[in-house]
Amino acid sequence: MANIAALPITVANVTKTYGRVHALDNVSLHVKSGEFLTLLGPSGSGKSTLLMVLAGFTRPDSGSLKFGDHEVIRTPPHLRDVGMTFQSYALFPHMTVAGNVGYPLRLRKVPRTEIADRVDRALQTVQLDGFGDRRIDQLSGGQRQRVAVARAIVFEPRILLMDEPLSALDKKLRDQMQIELRRLHEKLGMTTVYVTHDQREALTMSDRIAVVNHGRIMQLATPLDLYEHPANRFVADFIGESTFLPVTRRGDRVVYGDMALRHSRPAPDAAGLLLMMRPERIALTTAPVEGANTFSAVAREVVYQGDSYLVQAVLADGTEITLRRPMSGAALAAMPAPGAPITLSVAPEDAVIIDAGEV
CATH class of the missing domain: 2.40.50.140 (Nucleic acid-binding proteins)
Structure with a gap:
């Protein structure tokens, strides 16, 4: 897959409440084009809510969200052209690997002959050449995670959102996949927003990290600056x-x-x-x-x-x-x-x- 023309993301004054709880409290954030930015925080901090706002699955109470120069706050998820991986992988067990990876292309009415070629290229990108005919239950945890990534990137989105995709893996495999995902990002160049509660994972993978707590961004900085000069x-x-x-x-x-x-x-x-x-x-x-x-x-x-x-x-x-x-x-x-x-x-x-x- 070729390097992708990435888009910047601009979040301005976004607020989301559930009753008296501020899941997001007037959050503003700019993600640079092609950047790997991690939202890091404890459970309930608001990081996943912010990711769901970016994906279009959660509508904020107020604020602005732009992909490039286009306001997308009211754009439904399927029209945002965003790739996404989930914590559970959300793969279809009744489909083969190729069927799973090609699903977003079928939704977009891509011709069948083109689908096969693009699925093969996506599987090569995540180092799963020759796995297209395998069933999902024949794969290891790391292989399933790669299939989920291949499905997210097969239609060449300009933004990739990842919601704790490595949390189900054991430590050794998780450490290995951190490096692989970072290499994949450098190869494709798409703007990536990654959610985790694991600080070592964030330090390993990110260009910048936004530390989130109580629905607010405590600090946004490079891994080096966060570690050496924390704000509070x-x-x-x-x-x-x-x-x-x-x-x-x-x-x-x-x-x-x-x-x-x-x-x-x-x-x-x-x-x-x-x-x-x-x-x-x-x-x-x-x-x-x-x-x-x-x-x-x-x-x-x-x-x-x-x-x-x-x-x-x-x-x-x-x-x-x-x-x-x-x-x-x-x-x-x-x-x-x-x-x-x-x-x-x-x-x-x-x-x-x-x-x-x-x-």
């Missing part, structure tokens, strides 16, 4: 592991207790502040490190996890802090015993001051 506690807590310490502003400094913190980025203008530290960025040292933020603690619990070990420590004021060290011979030798005093250091670039709100 919710984003920091949802993306990766985090340790938080309450801090205060004192003049032009941010302090933890009586210690002025060294941090490389300006603190946000917020009433409440937190020091966020990623566990893998906290160093276990034998003495204070010059230029770093240093904390004295006691190792409460040490957990060996194969490729790393986790230390749950307690600072002098009783605050708990977690650090993770990658496993190596040197790290194993330095692994503290429970109850041992330890020194922790955090470089200024790894000391991130965030808004304490939006939990």
Whole structure:
């Protein structure tokens, strides 16, 4: 299949309520042409509702939705020319693989001879050459997922919507399919909006990620920016592991207790502040490190996890802090015993001051 002329998507002030619940609360979002954008959030956050608005299965109470320059808020799903895959795959068990993949083309009255050729090309694209005559019950989970993708792309839509398509797969296959779907997107170039609650999946696959909670977008950024510079506690807590310490502003400094913190980025203008530290960025040292933020603690619990070990420590004021060290011979030798005093250091670039709100 050739690279497809993708369309941008513009969502403006979209609201959807169910009784008193705001499933979508005045959401605005722009998806670039050819971009892979992921809607990431917990169950009930509004991410699937937003995807259903894009697909046309849910009509919002207010707002605008444009594909390119065309307003589509009142356009029915079958006229939006959007490909979609579902969590359950929604394949027809009484049809062969070719029958399933060709179904959207038959709905569009494509000539039978052309259908066969386009189905073959779609199956080649998802690496299922020669599977056209198979029954759905003869396929593995990963193969069914590929059939669902082939059916979604066979009519060459300019927008592809994917609703947690990998959630039914085991971890190893899910990891493999993440890479395959990303490669497929790069090959076809269609604008893709992908829904998941799995933060690692979102980080692996996306050009940008919109973190959604309570029907609102908490932050929209690249995977790198989201992880390194979360906008608030919710984003920091949802993306990766985090340790938080309450801090205060004192003049032009941010302090933890009586210690002025060294941090490389300006603190946000917020009433409440937190020091966020990623566990893998906290160093276990034998003495204070010059230029770093240093904390004295006691190792409460040490957990060996194969490729790393986790230390749950307690600072002098009783605050708990977690650090993770990658496993190596040197790290194993330095692994503290429970109850041992330890020194922790955090470089200024790894000391991130965030808004304490939006939990």
